[in-house]
Amino acid sequence: MILIGERINGMFKDIREAIMNKDPEPVRYWAKRQYEKCATYLDVNTGPTVEKEDQPAIMEWLVKTAQEAAPLPCCIDSTNPDAIEAGLKVHQGKAMINSTTADQWKMDIYIPMAAKYNAAIIGLAMNEKGVPKSASDRIALAMEIVVNCDMNGVPMEDLYIDPLMLPCNVAQEHGVEVLETLRQIKTLADPAPRTTMGLSNASQRCTNRHLINRTFLIMSMANGLDSAIADVDDDELLDAVASANILLNKEIYCDSFLKTFRAR
């Protein structure tokens, strides 16, 4: 399981203030902490309060600060292509672009960018019309992204399709569709594209968020989820993923499996 630590995001108060004050400490803290909690990537997002024209400079600063503190690649998270490219330019190692939708004009920007910087890319199974309701509509959009990646020479191992989970209190019927989408994505190409998910979406404005996130993550893993943007500071989540790895025969069992999962 590729865990993408969600914490360096301007939506969180400490990161928002760090960005405002140009104080690197909170970014460093979360980079290190998520590294210790076995994140594979660090998601970095300027948050909604940063002005559009400031976003590239802030993204550059976030990527540099995070990578100085922890030896991890970043998942550069923005709706602003200039901000993403600014992050890619200073990034060390193989970055991940978060994200493109299946709109052609967006794919024409982001997928060549992934090819140029040899970065992985997240493709959201949605377009300007919004999030599709059924698995088959999600799959149709996923196929558009697969084709565009193939045309641009982005290998399937570098494409992470996100079937888009919605909050289970207001969009409950989407859960099973997402699970079915995950299963079918694996039939779109050989080798198959990878899959990812913004896990915390599943539980927005619900009670028992950790429980809901954890449960849905495990159900998704059983259906072929390869990666998730998640709260790696949640030890019960990590324990559940470690157990699922064993049950899916992705890692060879031993009595210390919770420990080996966390070992770097």
Next chain:
Amino acid sequence: MAVTIAKEKWTSKVGEMVLGADSSVKAGGESTLPFLHFEGDVPNKVVLALEVWDLEPVDWPEILKAPFEGVLADPVAWAKKNVEYGADAVALRLMSAHPDFKDASPEDCAATAKAVAEAVNVPLIIIGCGVEEKDAEVLEKVGEALAGKNCLLGCATEKNYKTITATAMVNGHSVVASSPLDINLAKQLNILMTEMNLPTNRIAIDPLVGALGYGIEYAYSIMERARMGALMGDKMLAMPVICFVGQEAWKAKEAKSPDDESPEWGAQERRAILWEVLTTTTFAQAGGSIFVLRHPETVKQVKVHVDKMMESNAY
């Protein structure tokens, strides 16, 4: 249409174990499946060791005793003979420590080990008598006596690994970690030993193999699984594998039964040696790195096979 050679991109490799006072022998280090030179490195040949007992073996078949005539009661002379026969290492089995035999003291065993170590210039593998409590005491003394010789001590089990690991760490040896045909237990034992701060490249996995016709396929699949785990980044399975083939192959009826007893099986000498050779080459295909053998002819034949397999098949 052109054929594209499918090459797996492995992310990790087997750790490399170094043996001997002069670090002359290396095992493991592969970054690919056995002998697939075209998609990774196979830096070291398999290590072929011949056994020496510190007590004359009573139930060995005549054809196994014959090459060692005159030295079976003298471990030092026997060890030298093994080197003459081309063994890469000498595996000294301290059978005299067994309570059912001489119940020799750890000090006596250490003296024998020291004498053997001084007589030969190849690395030593020191194997206890198989009684876990006794082996812990014996290997502690032997490890001390051979400090700096960079030997491979065994066999550590779930019950006695603590003493043996501590000895190995203090005196600079590596350890054989044995687990009964169970990859989960093998992994767990490796974790316990590394938690004592023994480096991962100083552990050899002993899956307690069976010989041809006697459960070879169980060990084969476990060794394959360990290799795949190692290549996919499981550090607790990224150790070279040691196989006690001589011990198992020469237990087989097909190896022990003389010509007149089973005429339908053909001449004993040919089938007995083939039993040991085939078990070895099979395990080499499964990813075995160190082989503890008994008959010198086996060493000769396996060497020919391995030399051929080590020729690069890169495209």
